[in-house]
Amino acid sequence: SQKIEQNSEALNIQEGKTATLTCNYTNYSPAYLQWYRQDPGRGPVFLLLIRENEKEKRKERLKVTFDTTLKQSLFHITASQPADSATYLCALDEGQAGTALIFGKGTTLSVSS
Amino acid sequence: GAVVSQHPSWVICKSGTSVKIECRSLDFQATTMFWYRQFPKQSLMLMATSNEGSKATYEQGVEKDKFLINHASLTLSTLTVTSAHPEDSSFYICSARDGRTSGGEQFFGPGTRLTVL
Numbered sequence: 001s002q003k004i005e006q007n008s009e010a011l012n013i014q015e016g017k018t019a020t021l022t023c024n025y026t027n028y029s030p031a032y033l034q035w036y037r038q039d040p041g042r043g044p045v046f047l048l049l050i051r052e053n054e055k056e057k058r059k060e061r062l063k064v065t066f067d068t069t070l071k072q073s074l075f076h077i078t079a080s081q082p083a084d085s086a087t088y089l090c091a092l093d094e095g096q097a098g099t100a101l102i103f104g105k106g107t108t109l110s111v112s113s
Numbered sequence: 114g115a116v117v118s119q120h121p122s123w124v125i126c127k128s129g130t131s132v133k134i135e136c137r138s139l140d141f142q143a144t145t146m147f148w149y150r151q152f153p154k155q156s157l158m159l160m161a162t163s164n165e166g167s168k169a170t171y172e173q174g175v176e177k178d179k180f181l182i183n184h185a186s187l188t189l190s191t192l193t194v195t196s197a198h199p200e201d202s203s204f205y206i207c208s209a210r211d212g213r214t215s216g217g218e219q220f221f222g223p224g225t226r227l228t229v230l
Contacts (some may be wrong), residue, residue: 009154034218041118043206043221044157063189089157092201100147100211101219105156 001096002027004092006104011077011078015113021075031095033073034052038087038106047088056110080111115141117209119222120136126197127230133193133226136207141220143209146180146190151224152206197229 007022023033031052036044050057050066050073057064063076077084087108089103116139126132136146145164149157161177163169163184171177179201181193194201204226208219 036221041204041224041226043119043208043224044219046218049218053215098145098162100210101158102160102210103157 004028004102004104005094006088006089006090006107007036008107010110011109012110012112015081015111017080019109019111020081020085021088021090021107021109023073023075025071025092026103028071028092029094030092031062032093032095034101035062035064035073035075036089036091036103038089042089044089079111082107082111082113083113085109085111114219115209117141117143117207117220117222119120119225121225122223123185123228125228125230128198129193129196131193132197133191134205134207134227136190136192136209136222138209138220141209141211142187143190144187146184146208147208147210147219148168148180148192149191149208150208151206157206160192181214183199193198194227197227199229202227202229 003026005024013019034049035047038044048064050064061078065074087106089106090104118137120135148160160175161169161171163182165184165187169182178184184190206224208221210219211217
C-alpha cells in the first residue's frame, strides 16, 4: 500500500541546535517533494520544493535533501529559534498537472530557549 | 507567493443547517482548487478537487451530496456543507494550484473552523 511517513509526531530541541525532520514514502514515485509549515489554526505555508533529480536544496537556514533510492527526504533547520516552532509537513507530487499534493501527518517541532 | 483567502474564518451553526465557505484566489488564476479537512493533530485529508467550470472530483468516502463544491470562476470556489451535524465539525482548508503545469506549489487559504452544535 502507499504510505508517507514523517518520523515522529513531535521533536523537541534547544535553541541554536539543528532540527532534522524525516519523511519516508512507500509505493510512490514523486517527481517533486515539498515541505510546508503549518501553525495552529492556520493553513500550511510553502517552504521548499526539491525535484527528483536534485540531491539538495537550500534556502536561508533551511536545507532539504531528497534520496529517491532510499525514498526519503530530510528537512534541516539550522540555528533553530523558538519562532521555528510549528508543524512541518512533507508533501509528494507525482508530477501530474492538476492533481493534489499528498501530505504526511507532520512533525511538530518545539524549540525551547 | 499567491494569496488565497477564505471566508468565514470561523462559523458556529446549529445541527441541520447548511454552511457555505468561500475560497478566493486574490492574485492568481486558480484553474484547480482543492478542499481539505483537518481534525486536531491529524494530517490534511483531501476531500475533493475542482477545476474551473466543471464538476468536482470527490475522494473516496466523501459524500458529494453533503459537501457541495462549486468552482464557477478562476478566482472563486465554494464549499457548502449541507445539513451539517456535529461530526462535520472540523477545520476546512482550501488551496489553489495552477492546474496547467506540474511541480508548482499549492497556495493555501487560512482555513475555516466549523463548529456544529
